[in-house]
Amino acid sequence: MGSRRTFLIEAANVRGVHVDIDGPWRELLSSADYPDWVVRWLGQAQAAVALLTATIKFDGRLSLQVKGDGPLRMLVAQASADGSLRATARSLGGGDGMSFREVAGTAAQVALTLSQRRGDDYQGLIALENDTLAGALATYFERSEQLKTQLWLGADKTRCRGLLLQRLPGDAEDDDGWHRVQQLASTLFEEELLSVDADILVSRLFHEEDVRLFDPSALAFRCGCSRERTAAMVKSLGREDVENLLQEQGGEVTVDCEFCHQRYGFDAKDVGALFDGD
Numbered sequence: 639m640g641s642r643r644t645f646l647i648e649a650a651n652v653r654g655v656h657v658d659i660d661g662p663w664r665e666l667l668s669s670a671d672y673p674d675w676v677v678r679w680l681g682q683a684q685a686a687v688a689l690l691t692a693t694i695k696f697d698g699r700l701s702l703q704v705k706g707d708g709p710l711r712m713l714v715a716q717a718s719a720d721g722s723l724r725a726t727a728r729s730l731g732g733g734d735g736m737s738f739r740e741v742a743g744t745a746a747q748v749a750l751t752l753s754q755r756r757g758d759d760y761q762g763l764i765a766l767e768n769d770t771l772a773g774a775l776a777t778y779f780e781r782s783e784q785l786k787t788q789l790w791l792g793a794d795k796t797r798c799r800g801l802l803l804q805r806l807p808g809d810a811e812d813d814d815g816w817h818r819v820q821q822l823a824s825t826l827f828e829e830e831l832l833s834v835d836a837d838i839l840v841s842r843l844f845h846e847e848d849v850r851l852f853d854p855s856a857l858a859f860r861c862g863c864s865r866e867r868t869a870a871m872v873k874s875l876g877r878e879d880v881e882n883l884l885q886e887q888g889g890e891v892t893v894d895c896e897f898c899h900q901r902y903g904f905d906a907k908d909v910g911a912l913f914d915g916d
């Protein structure tokens with residue numbers, strides 16, 4: 639199980655979020671085979687959406703999507719209001735040692751999409767002016783939401799964690815609070831983020847501040863795909879196309895979930911049942 643903890647530094651009017659998703663991250667990687675550099679950026683993206691869902695009130699799913707033209711061709715990381723996480727990526731070779739901006743490429747499109755169970759989707763486009771994903775997201779929140787935000791993201795093959803600080807709207811008791819809190823957190827490097835637990839990390843970074851640390855909420859790797867949803871997707875292709883696929887694929891149409899790599903197979907009898915009664 640992973641966990642998310644929020645905290646408040648009231649005098650500075652700053653909200654904080656910490657996520658430790660080591661467990662879900664290992665589970666996600668167990669069915670995938672990504673090069674190290676993809677693990678790093680995909681994990682950071684997964685930590686980022688897990689952090690950001692704590693800062694918005696919504697019922698649905700938040701997705702960070704990258705359509706790249708560098709070594710990273712595609713990346714999707716999602717977190718739902720109920721704490722479900724999932725992520726996937728496609729890449730070419732050659733991303734070792736590159737910054738996020740470099741792996742995504744010069745014409746990359748990066749978007750943050752909020753899909754609500756009820757109501758319209760909301761999408762914001764993120765400019766890649768920073769080398770890091772954390773920097774790009776901070777710039778996005780400052781510019782489009784007028785919320786001063788800073789993120790620290792870290793991931794390797796066994797660990798995946800993140801920290802977010804956000805200046806809340808309204809006046810603070812202490813005008814210099816945001817600046818001071820940021821200064822305190824600026825000493826945080828990836829190895830410390832990845833190896834120190836939330837309560838110790840928060841008290842270590844902000845020991846001079848009055849911090850209210852709230853109870854953790856659970857985060858888990860849960861794909862949410864199902865045979866039923868996959869069948870609906872197959873059906874949407876239309877009878878003729880599906881029957882052609884059945885021929886081409888030797889009597890079974892197979893669909894692999896790109897997130898959890900579960901394989902769903904539909905033979906002639908299944909396909910017949912899908913379209914019967916139409």
Ligand SMILES: [Zn+2]
Pocket residue numbers: 861862863864895896897898899900
């Ligand atoms: Zn799945």
